[in-house]
Amino acid sequence: MDLYEALYTTRAMRRVAPDPIPVEAITLMLDAAIRAPSGTNAQNWRWVVVTDKPTIAALADLYREAWRVLNETVYAGADRSANPQMQRVFNSSQWLADNFQDVPLVVMPFHRNDPSGASIYPAVWNLMLAARGQGIGTTLTTILGAFRNQQVAELVGVPLDKGWSNAAAIPCGYPLGRWGVAARRPVEEVVYVNRWGEEPGWTVPEPMWSSES
């Protein structure tokens, strides 16, 4: 697969089929993940690959609890009716919460000595891009670590006392939906040149990849 097609079309793919992922694809995803740089090349990461059904079912229960907490706190009072795009994100997130137990693979990266996250999320994203190249959909979720860190640690046996913490839970599976370029605010609205607030004199001439190409 072309690099730019992957960069433009690897979006959150929450609705996935229960069909198992071949071990060859899993090893490839991990082997690509660990090529990413980390601060001082410390590679302070561990990756727990979960395919065991009862463990995924237990993670699903914790995920639903975390999802409920998120909706009762961060999202409390959010008016989605005015924002169709936010409603779509909510609907597919709800689908994931309802169906998490049927996801065939969950990858959970852990990190330590990485307060900014700069040493784990490039590797996480490499894994997700490598999955995209194999036609496997993924989504980066952080609510398990944010709201059920202790329970996840007990379930999976993470030595929290050694400084490890969960960076993400990444459900993976063959997508039920289509790949495509996600809607984003254009570069011209989020980029400044040389100083905050100074708009670029240029525009993006043509994307390197589009769904029509």
Next chain:
Amino acid sequence: MDLYEALYTTRAMRRVAPDPIPVEAITLMLDAAIRAPSGTNAQNWRWVVVTDKPTIAALADLYREAWRVLNETVYAGADRSANPQMQRVFNSSQWLADNFQDVPLVVMPFHRNDPSGASIYPAVWNLMLAARGQGIGTTLTTILGAFRNQQVAELVGVPLDKGWSNAAAIPCGYPLGRWGVAARRPVEEVVYVNRWGEEPGWTVPEPMWSSES
């Protein structure tokens, strides 16, 4: 460029030439960056693209201060003589500190409402992979934000009171060295299956890309 070649060979490229980067490549890097997912698709990011020589020179001075702080604190007492790889990372980091003012382009992503970093570093890494596809070397540095956040904000005009903070400074340029697959601890040593400590029964059969292929 093939996706897997990019995933395997995008390493920290600190030694870069002062030759300018064409604006077409800069816009491409940014357009790829903003395709990455972010929590609730909030896209709570701004990207300051610095090509102005005096601003880069001022950033270079701050970078050297931050590099000195890092060496006097986090790295204090580190014995690099026993670890040739750590010595190489140090040498190229020192090169960057000494030559930062000659880097032709520095991209500085800012984020807010993103405590884990999960909503900015996938986009940051997209930018670095898109650069790789154009033959442009990058390195993800975080010490300016960690040790000189206030000074950077004053220099570039960042509204810290609105919650924005610096996620990285990414020096970019055409590499003086070679591209290649960086040395990493193998997957088998950093991956567990289903539970922490449970080694995988499999090995990685063959990487999707190698320098020999």
